[in-house]
Amino acid sequence: MRALAAGSLRRVWPQLMADFPEPVETQFGPAGLLRERIESGEACDLFASANLAHPQALLAAGRAQSVASFASNRLCLTLRSEVLRDDDDWRSVLIREDLRVATSTAGADPSGDYAQTLFTRMGDAGEAVRKRAIALVGGRSSAPVPAGRLAAEWIIQGGQAEVFIGYASYAATLREIAGLTVIDIPEPFNPRAEYGCAVMTAQGQRLADFLQSDRAKAILQNEGFLPGGAALTRPTKPNP
Incomplete structure (x- = not known):
């Protein structure tokens, strides 16, 4: 069985597959780019995406047999601890012009799309952050994150930015890394990332069921x- 899966599933996937009774060859990448590969003819039995819109689009186009939602996620902020001020919160960190804010790449990677939704929900202040934000990972020409590193850790410790907007599923691990601080983003500003899988073959249905x-x-x-x-x-209809 062959699967294409969102990069944010890379760390949990081995645990999942350890409980699945069949061998699964899996390639990871930004979900938007994986969808493009499928639309260009690449074969797989199941596509696991960090945005339900991508599997839904394959279903609507008649390429997928069915779609299911199997998990969700939120965003959080990771920043270099030494730049945090006593009165800072998630909003003030983002609007501080002395801090560089990094995201994943919108259009190619759902994490980047969700960051754009966050900026929209922030109103005028978010528009200013949108203009300053730097897409450093998840794009067609982005430098790859080194194996065993998290994007937020690599970007901040490497001096590419002081703040990274990424998935909250990494928060517990990031909080254990010296020199990094993780700040939660409250509702209703924090978008919900809905993970979905597109069943491409009858074989893939077994993995979707699992x-x-x-x-x-x-x-x-x-x-x-x-x-x-x-x-x-x-x-x-795909999510907007």
């Missing part, structure tokens, strides 16, 4: 993911 199982949900939630929504089995 990803929706109680065992898989427990593994995902132990790694910082949140529960997903209900299964979808028919074409629906």
Whole structure:
């Protein structure tokens, strides 16, 4: 069986596959770029995306057999601890013009798309942050994050930016790294990242069923993911 999976699943995927009874060859990457590969003819049995819109688009185009939501995520801020002021919160960190804010690449990587949604929800202040933000990972020409490193850690410790907007599923691990501080983003500003899988073949349905199982949900939630929504089995309009 062959799967294409969002890069944000890379750390939890081995735990999931350890409980799945069949061998699965998996390639990871930004979900938007993986979808383009499938649309260009690359074969896989299942596509696991960090944005439900990508599997839904494949379903609507008749390329996928069904779609299911299996997990969700949120965003958080990671920053270099030494730049944090006593009165800082998530909003003040983003609007401080002395701090460089990094994101993933919108359009190619859902993390970057969710960061853009965050800026929109911030109103005028967010528009100013949008103009300053730097897309450093997840794009077609982005430098690859070194193996075993998290994007936020690599970017901040490497001096490329002081703040990184990324997935909250990494928060527990990032909080254990010396010199980094993680700040939660409250609702209603924080967008919900809905993870979905597109079943491309009958074989892939078995993996999709497992990803929706109680065992898989427990593994995902132990790694910082949140529960997903209900299964979808028919074409629906992609999320905006």
